[in-house]
Amino acid sequence: MYTILGATGNTGRVVAEKLLAAGKPVRVVGRNRERLEPFVEKGAQPFVGSVTDxxxxxxxxxxxxxxxxxxxPNMQVDNFLAYQNQVGEAITKAIEKAGxxxxxxxSSMGAHLPEGTGPIRGLYFQEQRLNALSGVHVLHLRAGFFMENLLFQVDLIKNQGICGSPMRGDLPMYLIATRDIGEYAAGHLLELDFSGQEIHALSGPRDYTMVEATRILGAAIGKPDxxxxxxxxxxAEQAFIQMGIGPDIARSYIEMYRGFNEGIGIAPTPDARHVRTKTSLEEFADFFAAVYRAG
Structure with a gap:
């Protein structure tokens, strides 16, 4: 039996699909029973409730x-770090209680840092909580920036004819497709081939600057320039708030971008196994183009 948190999210969905395809019994956890139904139809057991409980x-x-x-993620909370700690503590207590x-x-690249990383900071504390558990083998997947987050550029391209963010355009980013994260996680759940506390840093086949990423996405939608x-x-902070993101989270994301721009270290660390996954940004650009044309 495997339990999957965030089963309707980008990575959890793939983990659940892979485990079910392998014939494993799976419990899927989410906040909405209707969204869990596709997994239930494949044999999964649904658990509907709050991850803070x-x-x-x-x-x-x-x-x-x-x-x-x-x-x-919860983009409307008043205090994002407090929310992360509340969820993280609930998960840790439940792991202990259930044995x-x-x-x-x-987790995320940058989770080795206790401050200066915005929303990644809460993942630092969660790694520490899990590492402190006795008799629990933990594999931390420190993923790079999700390629799927580039989909937020679609409206900006359509409305203003640009790609943009607070990130410097000349700094290489560790980008990764969320499907690759899910497949990697599922593989290790099936094999159970980790022990103690292991850290694997995950990123795509190569790194891209935002200028490069913009050129690739632009070419895919017929806008090479x-x-x-x-x-x-x-x-950027005000734009995030106008998009419906809570003010505290908006400030947190700006801190992350600032840290990245200033070289704080949102990157693989020497104690991590750095794994390059298969999906390139050029391949993801086909999906980006489909979303762009459908919108």
């Missing part, structure tokens, strides 16, 4: 061989 999670974890753990011995934990613009931090 340790007792609920302990029931979902009970008897599981391993757990795929993550802190789901789980193996966990694959979705699409420009990239680096936005001032203040303007």
């Amino acid at each position: 340790a007792d609920f999670l302990a029931k979902a974890f009970d008897g599981a061989t391993a757990v795929y753990a993550l802190i789901p 789980i011995t193996r966990v694959v934990n979705l 699409l420009p990239y613009v680096q936005f001032p931090y203040e303007d």
Whole structure:
């Protein structure tokens, strides 16, 4: 039995699909039963509830061989770090209560740093909590920037004819497709081939600057001269808020971008195994183009 948190999200969905395809019993955890239904139709057992509820999670974890753990995003909370800690503590308590011995934990590059990384900071604390558990083998997957986050550029391209963000255009980024993360996690859940506390840093086959990424995405949608613009931090923060993101989270993301631009170290660390996955940005650009044309 495997329990998958965030089963309707980008990575959890792939983990659940792969485990079910392998004939494994799976519990899928989410906030909405209707969105879990596709997995239920394939034989998964649904658990609907809040990831801030340790007792609920302990029931979902009970008897599981391993757990795929993550802190789901919540873009409207007043204090994002407090939310991350609340979820992280509930997950950790549930692991202890249910006697789980193996966990694959979705983390992020930069999670070795206790401050200056915005939303990644909460993942630092979660790694520390999981590492402190006795008798639990944990594989931390420190993923790079999700390629799927580039989909937020679609409206900007259509409305203003540019790609843009607070990120410097000349700095290489560790980009990765979320499907690759899910497949990698599922592989290690099936094999259970990790012990102690392991760190694997995941990124795509090569790194890209935002200028390069813009050129690739632009070519895919028939705009080879699409420009990239680096936005001032203040303007970007206000734009995030106008998109419906909570003010605290908006400030947190600006801190992350600033840290990246200043070389704080959102990158693989010497204690991590750096793994290059298969999906290139050029391949992802085909999906980006389909979303662009459908919108």
